[in-house]
Amino acid sequence: MACFYEIAVDAPLLHPLTYAQPTGSDDPLPVGCCVRVPLGNRKAVGYVLGPAEKEKGEPRFVIKPILQVLSQKPVFPEELLPFYRWIARYYLHPLGEVLRTALPLQPTSRGTGRVKEKLQTVVVPGAQLVDLIEGREGPEIVAALAKDSTLQLKKAELKTLGIFLETFTAQGHQPVLRSLLNKLYSGAGPRIKQLASAGLLELAEQRVYRDPFGEPPPLFPAPDSLTGEQEKVLAEILPAIDGEAFAPFLLFGVTGCGKTEVYLQSVGHTLAAGKTALVLVPEIALASQLEAHFFSRFGDQLAVLHSGLSDGERFDQWQRVLQGKAKVVLGARSAVFAPLRNLGLVVVDEEHEPAYKQEDGLHYNGRDLAVLRANMAKCPVVLGSATPSVISYHHCKEGKYTLLQMQKRVANQPLPQVQIIDLTETGRSRPDLTFSDALINGLADTLEMGKQSLLFVNRRGFSSSMLCRDCGAIVQCRHCEVSLTLHRGRNRLLCHYCGYSRSPNVVCDACGSTRVHGVGIGSERIEEEVQQLFPQARVARLDSDTTANRKHYLSTLKDMREGQVDILIGTQMIAKGLHFPGIRLVGVVWADSGLSVPDYKAAERTFCLLSQVTGRAGRGEDPGVVIIQTYQPQHYALELAQKHDYPAFFAREIAVRAPLAYPPFTRLVNIRFSGAREQQVQQAAQQVAGFIRNHKWASSLELLGPTPAPLVKIRDKTRWQLLIKSSNQQVLHAVCAAVLEQKGKLWPSAVRLGVDVDPENMM
Structure with a gap:
């Protein structure tokens, strides 16, 4: 049958x-x-x-x-x-x-994909050699074989056997790589085949796991003792691991309080109980930083999963987990899919980070799926952050999560003093540069003290826009309605959305003027200005332009750790997770970039980012200093970040969201439309909106739009969106499912419709 x-x-x-x-x-x-x-x-x-x-x-x-x-x-x-x-x-x-x-490999309809197991040939003793090895040295065995007239071994074959036996013994009787024998004796290749035919050697295939670490990461020994706060929160987490029941914790700990050690202790306890652990971080940069800590503690039991690995490395790491050889998985959001069995603990570091949300394809949130995995596995989940998401903190207030707090830094180091510089009123001795006098003086003082500085700017490139000084037009991408960014190092104008590039020697598309100049700031420009101000300083830059090569990123971190860098400049990747005791000064070059974004989470993101980057200062013996430059010094996100007052920020933000019915008071779905023809896209969005308004559950919904998306054109596609609010999750999903069933009826195939549940980015 x-x-x-x-x-x-x-x-x-x-x-x-x-x-x-x-x-x-x-x-x-x-x-x-x-x-x-x-x-x-x-x-x-x-x-x-x-x-x-x-x-x-x-x-x-x-x-x-x-x-x-x-x-x-x-x-x-x-x-x-x-x-x-x-x-x-x-x-x-x-x-x-x-x-x-x-899955880590992408099969195609023509086969299993380009990623395969990597195999190597090894040499082991054959049947006739096994008995001779017992209790004898290599030269003695070779001498015995030379006298065996039935074998008639030649001199080159005996030499090959001698080298094999010597290597085999030195490796503790483990298989010997055929390639190694070829290196030790250039004539070994054909002799190995002859010896295998005689039954003295055997050839086998052995799988090779491609090492994602390359150079062994630096070792971080466990501390001699834990702080009182670490012991207190572990007293809550460890029994929950033993309890084998779903238990969600929010670990709210200030920057530098030792949350990483709590994670390590919790994972160690989980492994001792015979279970596995999953640890998520929002970005590859943070995974690279934590790798050393987890590798130091758990060695070969650790697997890493993130897109920074090669296809082969990622495939091998997945296989090690699938086969049960790796018990701890550390990775970015996609690691939430790791095939761990007998899961005993899930950790989500920097749980507030929007990077946990996948913005294309499957619009999943890695943090939320981590909570779901813990729920299904009946184990605890620890969400850690110095600036928890408003939604997670609200869950604590509502009793859904258990709040654990760590309010002191390790060794009772004080939180840094934060100074806000109002750029609208502050006079500058160098108006040609981006720096206020306070920030220049702070950098100079830090250099003189032999300490390190960190400068944060939330944009890469040299100039964020190219402006025509005659008509005021901005040079835009030909495929997207966004400005092109000048990258002076590459001598190109680049679109950060589609990758389009062109020469910086342009004329204005609007008026034909050649007086087109760069305006705005980026990390590349800040690097150049720092080198002008402090030519003697050792300067490094970390952003997506300089860290495409993972080895370069890790090398820069190593130089920073060893004090070989005086001033580190970078984007968001340096704002969190870094622990360098030598950093005295943190400078935020322009704090306002996130506040102008048309998104209800703009204030939350700005507060979190400023608080996180502020926390990089003062982790050593010297108190930290932070200087924030802004044009909006009175904004509550900046004022409360200056005071390190998250509870006050939460209260203020909740008061703003409640009357507008934004999360956590409702759930959201963003339906996005895109297509080459603007009229088709607009019509499709309006027809879908009309369908929803006539749905039987329309009274349980609130519709915003349809309207053009804030970034209305990307990659030659016009974009519209329709935002749906409801306090009833089941209704939201039922209505959206009903919309998807209308595919081909409400909108043509030329228009692409995407459903983003719990959207993180409104752009």
């Missing part, structure tokens, strides 16, 4: 499909294996979800057989299938595309 399978096809299909057993095969297919299936006139990749029953009676359609099994072994554990199904339902995303997002 033929078997039928439920297959999640990697295609924009709302539901899985049914396929029959592959022709000519009776072997049952396990849940999680990867297959190739027919889909219309093409072939597609799919994932086996389990057996399916054929409909009774007359079939409505012919059930086609699976064409090919691409992976005999499951590529994900069956116990994670409910997790993947929940994601597909909640984010209204096809299950097959959810699985493709989760």
Whole structure:
């Protein structure tokens, strides 16, 4: 009797499909294996979800057989299938595309993808050699074989055997790499084959795990003792690990209080209990910083998963986890899909970070899925931050999360003194530069003291815009309605959205003037100005332009740690997670960039960013100093960041959001429309809005729009959006699911519709 399978096809299909057993095969297919299936006139990749029953009676359609099994072994554990199904339902995303997002390799319809296991040939003793090895030295064995007339071994073969036996013994009787023998003796290659034919040696294939660390990370020993606050919060977390029940904690700890050590102690306790642990960070940069701490403590039990690894490294790390060889996973948001079994603890560091939200494809939030994994695994989850998200802190107020607090820095170091410089009133001795006199003097004093400074600017490049001085027009990208950024190091104008570039020697598109000059600031410009002011200083820059090479990023961190850098300049990647005791001064060059964004979270993001970057100062013996330059000194986000007063900020922000019915008081869904023809996009958005207004649950919703998106054109596509609010999550999902069922009716195929549940970015 033929078997039928439920297959999640990697295609924009709302539901899985049914396929029959592959022709000519009776072997049952396990849940999680990867297959190739027919889909219309093409072939597609799919994932086996389990057996399916054929409909009774007359079939409505012919059930086609699976064409090919691409992976005999499951590529994900069956116990994670409910997790993947929940994601597909909640984010209204096809299950097959959810699985493709989760997996480290991207299979194609023509095969299993370009990532394969890396194998190497090793040499081991053959049957005739095993008995001789017992209790004898290598030269003695070679001498005995030389006298054996039945073997008739030549001099070169005996030499090869001697080198093998010497290496085999030195390695503790472990297999010897064939490539190593070739290096030790250039004539070993053909001799190994001859010795294998004689039964003296055997050749085997051994898997090689590509090392993601490269150079071993620096070691960080465990502290001799814990602080009182660390012991207090661990007294809550460790029993929860032993309790084997879902327990969500919000660890609210000031910068420098030792949250990382709490994570390490908690993970160590989890491993001692025979369980596994998942640790998430919002960005690759933070993963690279924490790798050394976790590798120091857990060694080969650690696997790292993030997009900064090569395809082969990421594939190997996934396999180590899938096979149970790695018990601790550390990574960015995609690591939430790691195939860990017997999960005993989930940690989300910097849980407030918007980087946990995936902005294209599957719009998932890594932090929220981490909480879900802990819930499904019946284990505790620790959300850590010095500036918790408003939503998480509200959950504590409502009793959904348990609040754990750490209000003192390690060794009772004081929080830095913060000075706000009003750029509208402050006179500057160098008006040609971006720096106030206070910041210049602070940098000079810090250099004289032999300490380090950190300068934060939330934009990369040299000039954020190119302005025509005759007509005031801004030079824009030809494919996006955004300004081009000058990157002087590359001598190019770049679009940070689509990658379009052009020469900086431009004429104004509006009036033809050649008087086009760069305005605005970026990290590249700040670096140049610092070198003008302090030519003797050792200056380094970290942003996405300089850290495309991971080795360069780690090298810069090493130089900073060893005191080889005087002034570090960078974007958001230097604002959090860095622990360098030598940093005395932190300067925020322009604090206002995030406040002008049309987003209800603008104030929250500004407060968090300023508080985080402020926390980089004063982690050593000397008190820290922070100088924030701004044109809006009276804004509550800046005033309360200066005072390190998160509770006051939360109270102020909640008071702003409540009357406007923004989260945490409601849930949001942003429906986005994009297409090449503006009229089509606008019409599609209006038709969908009309459909929702006439829906039976429309009275439980509030619609904002449809309107053009703040960034109305990206990559030659016009963009509109429709924001839906409701306090009823089930209603929101039901209405959006009803919209998706109207595909091809309410909007044409030329218009792309995307549903973003719990949007983090309104742009």
